[in-house]
Amino acid sequence: MNWSVLTLVGADQQGIVAAVSKLLFEADCQLAEASMMRLGGNFAIMLRVGHDASADLKTVLAPVVDGMKLHLHLDEDVPASPRHIEPDVHITVYGADRTGIVAQVTSLLASAGLNIIDLETAVGGSAEQPIYIMSIEGHAQQGIEALRNAIKNLADDIEISLTEIDTLRA
Amino acid sequence: MSVLDILAYPSEQLKKLSETVEQVDERLLAFIRDLEETRLSGPGAVGIAAPQVNVHQRVVIVDVSNMKKPCENHGHMIMINPEITEWDGMAMGREGCLSVPDFTGNVIRAERIVLNYMDETGEKHEITSSGFEARAIQHELDHLDGLLFLDRLVSRRTDLFQRKIYK
Ligand SMILES: [Zn+2]
Numbered sequence: 001m002n003w004s005v006l007t008l009v010g011a012d013q014q015g016i017v018a019a020v021s022k023l024l025f026e027a028d029c030q031l032a033e034a035s036m037m038r039l040g041g042n043f044a045i046m047l048r049v050g051h052d053a054s055a056d057l058k059t060v061l062a063p064v065v066d067g068m069k070l071h072l073h074l075d076e077d078v079p080a081s082p083r084h085i086e087p088d089v090h091i092t093v094y095g096a097d098r099t100g101i102v103a104q105v106t107s108l109l110a111s112a113g114l115n116i117i118d119l120e121t122a123v124g125g126s127a128e129q130p131i132y133i134m135s136i137e138g139h140a141q142q143g144i145e146a147l148r149n150a151i152k153n154l155a156d157d158i159e160i161s162l163t164e165i166d167t168l169r170a
Numbered sequence: 171m172s173v174l175d176i177l178a179y180p181s182e183q184l185k186k187l188s189e190t191v192e193q194v195d196e197r198l199l200a201f202i203r204d205l206e207e208t209r210l211s212g213p214g215a216v217g218i219a220a221p222q223v224n225v226h227q228r229v230v231i232v233d234v235s236n237m238k239k240p241c242e243n244h245g246h247m248i249m250i251n252p253e254i255t256e257w258d259g260m261a262m263g264r265e266g267c268l269s270v271p272d273f274t275g276n277v278i279r280a281e282r283i284v285l286n287y288m289d290e291t292g293e294k295h296e297i298t299s300s301g302f303e304a305r306a307i308q309h310e311l312d313h314l315d316g317l318l319f320l321d322r323l324v325s326r327r328t329d330l331f332q333r334k335i336y337k
Contacts, residue, residue: 084272086274164239165264166237166241166302167263167264167266167274168217168266169213169214169215169267169268170215170216170232170266170267170268170306170310
């Protein structure tokens with residue numbers, strides 16, 4: 001079995017996931033991890049798919065790609081089992097919306113060893129006073145203390161909190 | 171003593187209800203010793219429930235006293251016929267399970283619980299547990315009712331509602 005990662009992007013419309021997974025199923029493909037999101041009327045899904053060496057995923061997915069006007073990006077021959085990284089820290093950031101807030105926070109955290117596993121941001125508040133909210137799950141490669149020290153240098157108008165994730169094993 | 175085989179999902183045995191223990195005899199005590207040895211053989215397992223080794227009796231072991239990051243706890247507990255009588259608050263946390271290898275996910279649990287149980291000497295206890303220990307107890311008691319943390323998964327997108335934050 002070969003493994004590929006496919007990324008599909010397009011305008012959000014009902015039934016994309018069902019249509020994609022049906023075509024893959026009918027072509028005897030195997031689905032592994034998938035992540036999907038909607039953003040401002042757009043849709044993106046990433047899927048890791050197992051398939052025969054002979055399978056041509058572009059042809060398999062052509063009906064939905066053409067029919068729903070999606071963009072398909074294919075990364076072939078990715079490792080079958082990517083190393084599973086467990087998040088050990090959760091970080092919430094918020095502040096008045098201004099340019100550079102994400103860059104500032106993430107580069108500070110990266111320099112202190114944070115490997116971001118999952119990041120989500122949103123804009124809330126009113127039109128006159130928007131606030132920026134960001135939620136990050138990651139792995140602290142240099143330990144949580146290094147992150148705590150790093151965020152002390154952050155501007156005062158940005159609120160940031162850091163929670164250790166203690167995964168229960170039972 | 172011996173390390174017992176741990177059942178992994180999709181074993182149907184994990185979805186069965188466990189029965190109330192009627193008497194604590196030598197046979198049960200020997201089983202509890204094996205159960206403990208099995209728990210200790212797992213990587214960093216803070217708890218184990220009897221049905222995970224295919225014994226459908228209401229027995230669990232919980233011990234969160236050796237966590238890397240210390241938390242409030244009642245030490246090593248062998249619980250027979252445990253029963254939660256009060257639930258309070260909600261907290262989200264990440265869980266994994268000996269019976270669900272290679273996967274962890276977010277689960278909402280009560281932040282504080284009150285529970286009754288009998289220990290292996292027959293003595294009855296009522297304790298109030300909170301935080302990580304309360305989470306471990308709720309996870310184990312679920313096993314007695316044929317539930318896995320997979321039955322309670324919530325989306326990672328719920329993270330913004332986490333209650334406890336430390337700066
Ligand atoms: Zn478990």
